[in-house]
Amino acid sequence: MSGLKINWKITTLLILGTLFILFPLYLTIVIAFKTPEEMGGNLLALPESWSFDNFLTAIEVTNFYQSFFNSLIVTVASVVMAILIHSLVAYAIARNIHKKFYKFLYIYFISAMFVPFPIIMLPIVKQTSFLGMDNLLGLAFLTIVMHLALNVFIYVGYVKTIPIALEEAATIDGASTWTTFWKIIFPLMTPMHATVGILTALAAWNDFMLPLIVLSDESQYTLPLVQYAFQGQFSTNYNLAFASYLLAILPMIIVYIFAQKWIIGGVMRGSVK
Amino acid sequence: MKKITKMTTIILLSASLLIGCNSEENDDKVTLEFFSNKPESMDFYESLIEEFEEEHPKINIEFEVPPEPVTVMRTKLTRNKLPDIMSISGDSLYGEMGREGFLYDFSDSDLLTTIQPTYLDMLSRLVGEEVDGNYGIPYATNAVSVIYNKDKLTKYNLEVPTTWDEFIQVLQTVKDNGEIPIYYTLQDAWTAMPSWNAIASNLVPKDFNVMKTNGETTFQESYQEVAEKAATLTEYGQRDIIGVGYDDGNRAFANGEGVFYIQGNWVVPELLRINSELELGTFALPATNNPKENKLISGVDATLAISEATEHKEEALQFIEFMLREDIAKRYTEDQKAFSAIKGIVQEDEAFKGIKHHFENGSITSFVDHYYPNGLGQEGIVQEFYINNDIEQALKKFDSEWNKVIDR
Amino acid sequence: MKAKKDRAFLWMVVPAFILFFAFHTFPVLQGVFFSFTDYKGYGSWDFTGLKNYFNVFQDTRALSAYGFTFQFAIIATILVNIISIFIALGLNANIKFRKTLRATYFIPYILSVLIVSYIFRFIFTHVLPDIGSSLGIEAISTNILGNPDLAWIGIVILAVWQAAAFNTLLYLAGLATIDQQVYEAASIDGANAWQTFWKVTFPLVAPFFTINMVVAMKNFLMAFDQIVGLTGGGPGTSTESISLLIYTSGLGGGQFAYQSANAVIYFIVIVVISVFQLRVLERREAK
Numbered sequence: 001m002s003g004l005k006i007n008w009k010i011t012t013l014l015i016l017g018t019l020f021i022l023f024p025l026y027l028t029i030v031i032a033f034k035t036p037e038e039m040g041g042n043l044l045a046l047p048e049s050w051s052f053d054n055f056l057t058a059i060e061v062t063n064f065y066q067s068f069f070n071s072l073i074v075t076v077a078s079v080v081m082a083i084l085i086h087s088l089v090a091y092a093i094a095r096n097i098h099k100k101f102y103k104f105l106y107i108y109f110i111s112a113m114f115v116p117f118p119i120i121m122l123p124i125v126k127q128t129s130f131l132g133m134d135n136l137l138g139l140a141f142l143t144i145v146m147h148l149a150l151n152v153f154i155y156v157g158y159v160k161t162i163p164i165a166l167e168e169a170a171t172i173d174g175a176s177t178w179t180t181f182w183k184i185i186f187p188l189m190t191p192m193h194a195t196v197g198i199l200t201a202l203a204a205w206n207d208f209m210l211p212l213i214v215l216s217d218e219s220q221y222t223l224p225l226v227q228y229a230f231q232g233q234f235s236t237n238y239n240l241a242f243a244s245y246l247l248a249i250l251p252m253i254i255v256y257i258f259a260q261k262w263i264i265g266g267v268m269r270g271s272v273k
Numbered sequence: 274m275k276k277i278t279k280m281t282t283i284i285l286l287s288a289s290l291l292i293g294c295n296s297e298e299n300d301d302k303v304t305l306e307f308f309s310n311k312p313e314s315m316d317f318y319e320s321l322i323e324e325f326e327e328e329h330p331k332i333n334i335e336f337e338v339p340p341e342p343v344t345v346m347r348t349k350l351t352r353n354k355l356p357d358i359m360s361i362s363g364d365s366l367y368g369e370m371g372r373e374g375f376l377y378d379f380s381d382s383d384l385l386t387t388i389q390p391t392y393l394d395m396l397s398r399l400v401g402e403e404v405d406g407n408y409g410i411p412y413a414t415n416a417v418s419v420i421y422n423k424d425k426l427t428k429y430n431l432e433v434p435t436t437w438d439e440f441i442q443v444l445q446t447v448k449d450n451g452e453i454p455i456y457y458t459l460q461d462a463w464t465a466m467p468s469w470n471a472i473a474s475n476l477v478p479k480d481f482n483v484m485k486t487n488g489e490t491t492f493q494e495s496y497q498e499v500a501e502k503a504a505t506l507t508e509y510g511q512r513d514i515i516g517v518g519y520d521d522g523n524r525a526f527a528n529g530e531g532v533f534y535i536q537g538n539w540v541v542p543e544l545l546r547i548n549s550e551l552e553l554g555t556f557a558l559p560a561t562n563n564p565k566e567n568k569l570i571s572g573v574d575a576t577l578a579i580s581e582a583t584e585h586k587e588e589a590l591q592f593i594e595f596m597l598r599e600d601i602a603k604r605y606t607e608d609q610k611a612f613s614a615i616k617g618i619v620q621e622d623e624a625f626k627g628i629k630h631h632f633e634n635g636s637i638t639s640f641v642d643h644y645y646p647n648g649l650g651q652e653g654i655v656q657e658f659y660i661n662n663d664i665e666q667a668l669k670k671f672d673s674e675w676n677k678v679i680d681r
Numbered sequence: 682m683k684a685k686k687d688r689a690f691l692w693m694v695v696p697a698f699i700l701f702f703a704f705h706t707f708p709v710l711q712g713v714f715f716s717f718t719d720y721k722g723y724g725s726w727d728f729t730g731l732k733n734y735f736n737v738f739q740d741t742r743a744l745s746a747y748g749f750t751f752q753f754a755i756i757a758t759i760l761v762n763i764i765s766i767f768i769a770l771g772l773n774a775n776i777k778f779r780k781t782l783r784a785t786y787f788i789p790y791i792l793s794v795l796i797v798s799y800i801f802r803f804i805f806t807h808v809l810p811d812i813g814s815s816l817g818i819e820a821i822s823t824n825i826l827g828n829p830d831l832a833w834i835g836i837v838i839l840a841v842w843q844a845a846a847f848n849t850l851l852y853l854a855g856l857a858t859i860d861q862q863v864y865e866a867a868s869i870d871g872a873n874a875w876q877t878f879w880k881v882t883f884p885l886v887a888p889f890f891t892i893n894m895v896v897a898m899k900n901f902l903m904a905f906d907q908i909v910g911l912t913g914g915g916p917g918t919s920t921e922s923i924s925l926l927i928y929t930s931g932l933g934g935g936q937f938a939y940q941s942a943n944a945v946i947y948f949i950v951i952v953v954i955s956v957f958q959l960r961v962l963e964r965r966e967a968k
Contacts, residue, residue: 116923118931
């Protein structure tokens with residue numbers, strides 16, 4: 001377009017636009033630090049003092065460390081299982097897509113994208129509880145089941161671009177299919193592992209509906225579910241509520257600040273596929 | 274690349290181990306789950322539990338007060354994992370759980386002897402005639418009344434109204450003085466019910482639900498006056514009656530906005546917590562012009578029940594016994610501003626002086642909507658009615674929804 | 682050798698297949714099965730044939746949930762895509778602080794929808810009315826979430842705020858595939874910015890546009906978290922989405938079987954829409 005000249009008009013517009021993005025976050029921070037007495041004044045003003053009392057209360061009342069830990073377990077377990085299981089499935093499908101069975105399997109898995117969750121919702125409540133899976137482990141399993149379609153789709157698209165000659169060479173050297181996968185293909189899929197890992201992690205960390213339906217024990221609640229469960233206690237104290245919200249979104253924000261280039265790159269890579 | 278595989282296996286294993294650990298702490302203790310549907314009584318229950326655990330070091334109680342308690346309770350039923358002990362309201366869900374055999378039958382226990390028979394009857398009516406047994410212990414009872422700000426009433430020199438016409442006159446006077454007569458919190462659908470119940474319970478025949486189900490009457494026939502009166506009251510609400518929720522409404526009313534507040538007794542401790550200086554009075558909503566016919570609506574607010582399937586019946590019973598102890602029950606009524614279902618324990622709070630005589634001479638009636646069928650969605654219908662003010666549409670909707678629900 | 686290889690491939694898919702069948706397909710079949718009964722989710726049950734299905738079609742609450750969900754999904758999809766294209770175009774232009782701006786616009790995607798909804802509820806209930814009444818703007822001086830005719834707008838605003846982040850990124854990825862020379866050719870031909878957009882840029886990102894529309898629409902049709910956090914389906918049932926209705930009535934109202942029938946109908950509706958969208962997509966690609 002206009003060569004190297006910086007377009008200041010667009011830059012200004014975009015900077016103004018970020019106000020819409022940042023305003024709710026600003027509000028959250030300000031209210032989280034205020035005392036209930038300050039709420040009568042200007043809501044948007046800065047707090048009179050930056051006291052951490054609300055946060056300490058919120059940590060204690062909502063049992064923050066426990067729920068943070070719960071969220072972490074589910075997220076880590078989901079990501080690890082997604083990367084291991086989904087990449088295997090995608091590899092097997094991509095290399096055998098000419099066979100009827102694998103073609104069918106691919107369509108079968110992908111069609112899950114069109115199944116609305118509500119039809120699974122009610123039976124899954126019964127089933128997870130019947131199988132003793134109404135806990136964090138069950139939640140992690142369900143998370144990877146629900147993300148199977150998308151992740152396999154992303155992986156298959158990528159595996160197709162890996163030349164088959166590499167594997168043939170390995171086979172001639174006497175490597176088994178498993179060894180070929182772990183030694184050659186799995187490392188080559190690293191860019192997609194990042195993408196799948198990021199998408200699964202964000203989904204698992206922020207999910208509300210699945211934990212709401214699956215988890216039966218309050219001590220296993222994840223961070224978003226805790227915010228829901230504590231609405232009653234928060235009712236009379238917005239400052240406590242917002243301190244708790246801020247605590248709940250803070251871990252992701254911190255991760256994002258340090259890894260934003262990587263996260264954005266990962267998500268974009270997934271979308272070009 | 275073996276490394277990655279090993280690493281991930283280690284992470285996976287340790288994660289599952291950690292999950293395992295979580296569920297296996299305190300192995301020599303008995304852990305009981307205790308479910309309550311009232312966020313208002315949360316702090317109080319928590320302190321009671323602490324006390325109980327001190328007295329019974331072998332028992333550990335896990336307390337749960339979820340939002341949307343009815344949904345959570347039914348989800349638990351669907352999971353077939355009921356909490357060991359429950360404190361729930363005496364409504365149609367309780368009736369269903371009793372009928373379906375989910376709850377322990379207290380009939381053989383001597384815990385029932387101290388309970389007022391009126392409330393035991395109320396609970397058995399909910400379970401229905403086909404099934405015998407006492408599946409819950411009425412513990413605390415509630416009352417929906419008109420709560421008023423004493424200072425304001427004195428300020429305008431007004432008397433507590435005893436008839437419908439007097440009530441409207443009082444409201445008009447308040448309005449003329451530029452003050453909000455009734456504060457509504459209709460953003461939360463359930464808060465549409467107290468005023469609806471208070472009027473309907475006094476105007477609609479008791480067997481309406483049976484007649485309606487048998488097709489002998491309709492809402493359009495029986496609820497015309499109820500809807501008219503309920504709509505009349507909203508004319509005396511604040512400007513944005515639908516834009517305010519229960520919590521914000523409590524804060525506004527406690528801080529002096531509005532003169533009257535149509536709510537249950539459970540809101541009183543909440544209001545006093547927000548403003549401890551507040552002086553409150555109460556009276557039964559005068560739905561008719563005959564003071565003798567105007568009854569107070571009261572129901573079983575907290576029913577104590579034990580899951581039939583619990584593995585720790587004995588420990589659960591110990592907790593119930595503890596709750597029924599006279600000193601504890603008394604403290605409950607004082608702290609929660611509730612009324613006790615236990616003989617001899619009376620609510621002495623100044624705020625409830627105005628409705629005390631209803632309890633003494635039995636001029637009490639139960640909530641009409643406790644006898645509406647499950648899943649009718651009355652809260653949404655009444656809320657919508659308050660928004661649109663269309664009587665015919667609302668009553669038609671009640672009729673058609675009722676027919677559909679009983680057909681489901 | 683060949684057989685061994687085949688067996689290895691089979692073992693790669695078997696665990697996932699079992700898991701998927703047990704926790705996806707089997708529940709779907711269960712849902713379909715129970716939709717022909719009067720099961721409450723517990724206790725005893727009987728077969729009732731197609732009765733639930735007939736009832737859903739006469740159920741004003743269900744029908745209004747469908748109405749709301751589609752109205753919301755269509756409007757939110759269109760708005761998200763328009764706004765995302767423009768932000769993406771802006772971020773793709775020659776601007777200063779591109780990395781920082783891009784990172785800022787992506788923030789909403791990393792936040793929990795439920796928690797953001799709680800924050801927005803506070804904004805709609807307290808902040809906006811305050812601003813509205815101090816500026817004397819009648820329209821926003823009351824809580825829009827309390828107005829059954831306006832509450833859906835609040836949900837759309839939140840949904841757009843949240844979803845634009847992801848869609849912007851998808852468009853950015855699409856724009857990055859466009860060769861700069863195309864623009865140079867356009868500017869030599871004397872095209873202005875508007876013409877360049879419609880004649881050059883848009884046709885090139887069109888495949889992304891279609892995919893984004895399909896994906897965004899599908900997500901909005903499942904709306905749940907936003908509504909739980911903002912309105913809980915109210916006032917009345919004016920913002921009750923299908924997912925929320927199935928959850929609250931199916932679990933909370935003891936209508937397990939009845940709402941399963943509703944879910945089956947919803948499933949069919951989604952499939953029909955998806956097939957339709959894919960047809961349109963195919964036709965476009967064939968061109």
